[in-house]
Amino acid sequence: MKDMTFTLTDEQRALKAAVHDLCKQFRPEYWRELDAKREYPEAFVNALTKAGYLAALIPQEYGGPGLGILEGSLILEEINHSGGNAAACHAQMYIMGTLLRHGSEAQKKQYLPKIATGELRLQAFGVTEPNSGSDTTKLQTTAVRKGDRYAVNGQKIFISRVLQSDLMLLLARTTPVDQLKKKTDGLSVFLVDIRGIKGLEVRPLRMMMNHSTNALFFDNMEIPAETLIGEEGKGFHYILDGMNAERILVAADSLGDGRWFIEKAVAYSGQRVVFGKPIGANQGVQFPIAKAHMAVEAADLMRIKGARLFDGGEPCGPEANMAKYLAAEAAWEAANACIDCHGGYGYAEEYDVERKFREARLYKTAPINNNLILAYVGEHVLGMPRSY
Secondary structure, eight states: OOOOOOSOOHHHHHHHHHHHHHHTTSOHHHHHHHHHHTOOOHHHHHHHHHTTGGGTTSOGGGTSOOOOHHHHHHHHHHHHHTTOOOHHHHHHHHHHHHHHHHSOHHHHHHHHHHHHHTSSOEEEEEOOOTTTTTOGGGOOOEEEEETTEEEEEEEEEEEESSTTOSEEEEEEESSOGGGOSSTTOSEEEEEEEOTTOTTEEEEEEOOSSOSOEEEEEEEEEEEEGGGEESSTTBHHHHHHHTHHHHHHHHHHHHHHHHHHHHHHHHHHHHHOEETTEEGGGSHHHHHHHHHHHHHHHHHHHHHHHHHHHHHTTOOOHHHHHHHHHHHHHHHHHHHHHHHHHHGGGGGSGGGSHHHHHHHHHGGGTSSSOHHHHHHHIIIIITOOOOOO
């Protein structure tokens, strides 16, 4: 790599500042009310779309600014750093990558400009199923070709923002398992226009955090054959190809959370006086915050390294996975230090700590469990025997 500097350019710092300023227009009360009602951040997403931030990774020829994954991650980081929730934003960025890298020219011309302007939303990613979890090769939802259409049957679980999206990227089985030579073949990716589509039932799930999450049921849902992305049967490989970008972007979510927790804890520990002095003077309060800060800064370096490798077209699987792991763990460390620092007030909704605490915990589990990242590093980086 020619450029492995870990300092940001003036343009990148200006981007962070501009995003942060926009996000601060959405006060804590806005996010608090949405969380209580489990509502989608419509006004916030519209504001970011209008400013062009959700189109960051779309090339200029399709109406976007053509920024890199590093810039995309900086945008997401600042959303969470400001106290917001970047889930709807990171989803559109990494879901779109499958279309961008593997879609036909006709598909890209049809969808990317409209995604860039916000005319179309692509924030739903239909992969996880009740009986397969992280073992994607065991997916049971089928898409059977019938002339110029596919009939889709099956179930998905924990699929977010389906009711707020126009399009959904769907992974389904097009070849039965018993007809495969390789278990990673036989899955295909479709870009489905779900507006008013028949055969799709969406059941909202009330989750620990506000992510507009659903269970999906497909009953002979018919989709045009031209919705297929790339080659039939190669969908698993297309999805894997986008995982490094996803890991880096989700790492940025956690970095933003971590910075928010640390700043919140530092401010409160300097103001809260007990036994005649600020509680931040006590090492039992100060040291966990300091440790969390160091963990966030270290994770940030791996995020930048992974992003620079990705943007340079270099292999970055280890770095992207480690960035996601380290950032999620650092954010959780910061979350615990922050809630401990606040004591009982950390559990009060008006302080926002408990909301961010719930949101930050997700990224130790999703979009991939941190234990699977440890398994990846053990096997593919260290050369140890496969553990599962």
